[in-house]
Amino acid sequence: MPDSTPAFAPLATERFVLRPLRAEDAAELHRLVNDWEVAKTLARVPFPYPRQLADEWIASTLEQIAEGTAYHLAIAQPEAEGGAMLGCVGLTIEREERSAELGYWVARRHWGQGIAPEAAGRLARWAIANLNIDRITASALTDNARSAAVLRRIGFRDAGKGQRDFLSRGGGMPVLLFEAGRADLAPPVAPPAPAPEAALAGGKPILLVAAVGLIDPDNRVLLARRPEGKPLAGLWEFPGGKVRAGETPEVALIRELKEELGIDVTEACLAPFAFASHGYEAFHLLMPLFLCRRWQGQVTALEGQALAWVRPQRLADYAMPPADVPLVALLRDFL
């Protein structure tokens, strides 16, 4: 399955942009990273850092972005503020493991301004939502308390100790290992609005969500990817959403399909198929799944979400929320 980022659009953070490096960044990159205080914290940076290596490194990062194997980006001021480079942040993908390794550095004169957590946090959240990974790993030298604090602030958990080769130190060095999954990088989930007493399940409110398997004439099912910033970002799901007070599941679904996909569906075309009942940490999800083969209008991603029409036998290739797993099996057998 291809990742949804053929050409890399810069990522904005509150104060900066994360953009691909450019050939003309080489002299500045060399000046900033050829600093023992920076180089000594980085595993793959030699010291002294040869000027020519900056050109080669930048060229290799562009190839890696094009191949989708790694995303090494400049942390820069917005162009309107001068565009100066402040450091770099990067992710190397380990496709087989559905994971990626995070690294970053910030130029010494910009230390203490919270640049690393802002940049690395954004890249990590973007990656879990847009690349086919479930986990991000990182490491920090055992004596680099500042870097360990950055990782914990983003949401990384301690995952033991290890040893890594450091080019700048000429050999193996002890490191603290860190790891973050989808839930660690997600915003805190607010429980749904107070439910009627009858709707409390084991102390958790019941959340009623209506979802649909839209099926096209080729018998493919539409999945939508949960965007960055939402819980379960990066997982694929059936289109739909929360049923609001006063709505039936059908009415809620008709509204959501119009808002999210720009299509018109009638109640008569929504066939009840199955339901999910799943205990998440903050709520218990009750989700009727309808099937629909007829709608009006062109399916369009109106909320910037990635969409995929998926053949039933390929549904297992798409990571979905745990509540959907039994539904996928039923749907595959049915179609």
Ligand SMILES: Nc1nc2c([nH]c(=O)n2[C@@H]2O[C@H](COP(=O)(O)OP(=O)(O)OP(=O)(O)O)[C@@H](O)[C@H]2O)c(=O)[nH]1
């Ligand atoms: N639409 C949909 N939601 C699902 C599926 N599986 C599943 O667990 N859910 C959960 O059901 C809830 C759907 O709520 P939603 O899409 O309206 O709301 P949201 O969390 O995106 O936040 P929002 O209120 O900002 O829109 C989420 O907690 C989502 O994780 C699915 O296949 N489709």
